[in-house]
Amino acid sequence: MNTAPALSLRNIYKSFGGIVAVEDLSLDVKRGEIVALVGDNGAGKSTVVKIITGMYQPSSGEIRLAGEPVHFIDASQSQSKGVQVVYQDLALAESQPVYMNLFLGREKTKGWFGKLDRTGMIAETEELMRELNVRIPSPKSTIRKLSGGQRQAVAIARATHWATNLVLMDEPTAALGVTETSKAEDIISGLKARDLAILIVSHSLDQVFRLSDQICVLRRGKQIGVRQTKQTDKNEIVSMITGLHASSR
Amino acid sequence: MNFKKLLTRPEFGAFVAAVGIFVFFAAVAGEGFLSISGTINYLEVAAQVGILAVSVSLLMIAGEFDLSVGSMIGASGMIIALAVTQFDWPLWLAIIVAFLFSLVVGYVNGWLVIKTRLPSFIITLASMFLLRGLTIGFTLLITNVTRASGLGTYTEGDFLAPLFLGRPLGLPISIWWWIGLSLILGWMLFRTPFGNWVFAAGGDALAARNVGVPVARVKISLFMLTAASATLLAIIQVLDTGSADVLRGEQKELEAIASAVIGGCLLSGGYGSVYGAAIGALILGMVQEGIVFTRISTDWFRAVLGGMLLAAVLLNNYLRHRALRSR
Numbered sequence: 094m095n096t097a098p099a100l101s102l103r104n105i106y107k108s109f110g111g112i113v114a115v116e117d118l119s120l121d122v123k124r125g126e127i128v129a130l131v132g133d134n135g136a137g138k139s140t141v142v143k144i145i146t147g148m149y150q151p152s153s154g155e156i157r158l159a160g161e162p163v164h165f166i167d168a169s170q171s172q173s174k175g176v177q178v179v180y181q182d183l184a185l186a187e188s189q190p191v192y193m194n195l196f197l198g199r200e201k202t203k204g205w206f207g208k209l210d211r212t213g214m215i216a217e218t219e220e221l222m223r224e225l226n227v228r229i230p231s232p233k234s235t236i237r238k239l240s241g242g243q244r245q246a247v248a249i250a251r252a253t254h255w256a257t258n259l260v261l262m263d264e265p266t267a268a269l270g271v272t273e274t275s276k277a278e279d280i281i282s283g284l285k286a287r288d289l290a291i292l293i294v295s296h297s298l299d300q301v302f303r304l305s306d307q308i309c310v311l312r313r314g315k316q317i318g319v320r321q322t323k324q325t326d327k328n329e330i331v332s333m334i335t336g337l338h339a340s341s342r
Numbered sequence: 343m344n345f346k347k348l349l350t351r352p353e354f355g356a357f358v359a360a361v362g363i364f365v366f367f368a369a370v371a372g373e374g375f376l377s378i379s380g381t382i383n384y385l386e387v388a389a390q391v392g393i394l395a396v397s398v399s400l401l402m403i404a405g406e407f408d409l410s411v412g413s414m415i416g417a418s419g420m421i422i423a424l425a426v427t428q429f430d431w432p433l434w435l436a437i438i439v440a441f442l443f444s445l446v447v448g449y450v451n452g453w454l455v456i457k458t459r460l461p462s463f464i465i466t467l468a469s470m471f472l473l474r475g476l477t478i479g480f481t482l483l484i485t486n487v488t489r490a491s492g493l494g495t496y497t498e499g500d501f502l503a504p505l506f507l508g509r510p511l512g513l514p515i516s517i518w519w520w521i522g523l524s525l526i527l528g529w530m531l532f533r534t535p536f537g538n539w540v541f542a543a544g545g546d547a548l549a550a551r552n553v554g555v556p557v558a559r560v561k562i563s564l565f566m567l568t569a570a571s572a573t574l575l576a577i578i579q580v581l582d583t584g585s586a587d588v589l590r591g592e593q594k595e596l597e598a599i600a601s602a603v604i605g606g607c608l609l610s611g612g613y614g615s616v617y618g619a620a621i622g623a624l625i626l627g628m629v630q631e632g633i634v635f636t637r638i639s640t641d642w643f644r645a646v647l648g649g650m651l652l653a654a655v656l657l658n659n660y661l662r663h664r665a666l667r668s669r
Contacts, residue, residue: 168551168552168554169554172553172554178552180552184546184548184549184552184553185546185549186541186542186545186546186549186550186612187545187546187612188541188545188612188613189538189541189542189545193538193541197538197539197542197550197553197555198539198542198550198553198554198555199554200535200538202534202535206534207534207535208533208534209533209534209535209537209538251553
């Protein structure tokens with residue numbers, strides 16, 4: 094059993110031209126752990142996510158997945174190493190059914206001619222939805238007919254299904270209502286039991302405190318600090334995010 | 343398959359329309375339209391549009407247009423005619439070269455669309471003019487006329503020609519190609535991962551790319567497919583008539599798009615059917631030939647086609663909304 098953290102960032106530095114987006118970030122995310130990345134707008138959270146997926150390359154620093162140094166040049170390479178992303182904007186094909194979205198790009202086939210194995214995909218989708226306690230009318234429903242919460246649940250289920258190391262979540266509930274958010278959060282905390290590492294970017298501190306084990310705070314690209322969620326409170330995190338002392342607010 | 347599900351099929355509207363139009367001409371045009379030779383006539387017209395329409399529909403489902411297929415027909419036809427009559431190439435070599443040329447043109451179309459992120463409408467509008475202009479220019483430069491004829495004698499003994507010539511089992515070869523392509527491409531669209539990627543590429547390219555669908559590769563290969571199907575049609579026409587003309591294939595791109603739309607394809611991509619496009623082509627063929635049998639002047643064909651296109655789009659829209667709402 095590999096005891097190295099699922100994701101390990103060491104001294105990550107990224108600049109665009111003269112502008113420094115991320116400065117000296119070091120962070121570990123272990124399996125079965127949810128780490129939250131928080132910070133104000135422009136703090137560099139999304140850049141970090143894009144660096145991990147391979148959409149951006151760090152200017153310097155090291156990324157390790159399960160102990161192994163990686164250098165991704167595009168998002169498909171990180172996917173093949175078991176990294177999956179859940180986006181805020183529900184990256185699903187609207188006119189396709191749930192099961193097709195779950196398998197999009199990795200369809201199950203049978204026979205010599207690569208015929209789609211619909212029955213197999215539907216059965217697997219049903220099983221996954223049951224495991225994750227996701228309620229949708231049917232694996233055959235088209236995405237367009239699902240609510241925002243159901244759609245995000247499908248996106249999370251898809252990421253979970255294909256991730257072997259790490260699931261990145263970039264504001265996964267930003268587009269959802271209150272009840273839908275709480276359902277999505279239930280699903281997300283349920284993922285810990287699947288032994289995946291989860292890095293979540295969120296604006297909602299309430300959510301961060303409900304879900305995470307550790308909180309990493311960024312401010313203008315700088316890593317301000319990492320705290321165990323149980324050993325900190327909102328005041329401390331807010332003052333780290335804003336750079337103002339809680340007492341002076 | 344229950345009735346509601348049938349209603350939501352993209353080709354349902356086209357199917358209803360095809361039956362209606364058949365009944366209409368059977369009643370009005372009567373025996374001429376219903377006779378075997380009449381049937382073969384409209385099937386052949388339908389096949390010529392259909393060969394294009396089935397691949398154009400795939401490209402449209404993937405969210406792109408190809409306006410250059412009409413010009414591609416003229417260009418491929420002239421390449422073959424000139425190679426054979428002016429440069430004494432064997433026919434099979436000319437055919438292969440024409441196919442390779444179309445694949446290159448399709449690749450360039452697709453590559454430009456992907457790289458520039460400009461609408462394919464604009465890119466292929468440009469290649470439509472470019473191809474047609476180059477065809478006219480080079481042909482006049484080489485032969486001083488805009489037509490090449492007398493190809494009939496070159497087909498004899500050529501090993502590739504039988505694939506594109508004649509009437510196996512009494513039906514013109516174009517009809518066999520139309521049916522074959524419809525079945526193969528339809529199977530590909532609905533039964534294989536590639537087909538799934540086509541839907542995803544047209545439905546939400548970004549989402550598809552994010553989960554690892556090779557969107558660029560899918561689109562470029564479909565541009566190559568439409569160009570190659572234009573060449574296929576050009577070869578069938580050249581061998582059938584024994585001649586090529588620089589203007590051949592004009593407006594075929596629009597007829598193909600019309601067939602695809604009548605067959606249920608959305609202009610926005612992500613939705614549609616190869617079988618629908620094949621039925622759309624059948625409708626075009628029936629109307630074009632049916633008019634002849636009614637003794638109405640064929641001058642009215644385009645007016646009828648325009649009206650039908652509008653009616654088909656409205657019907658498809660209505661059916662789709664109704665079917666989705668009734669769930």
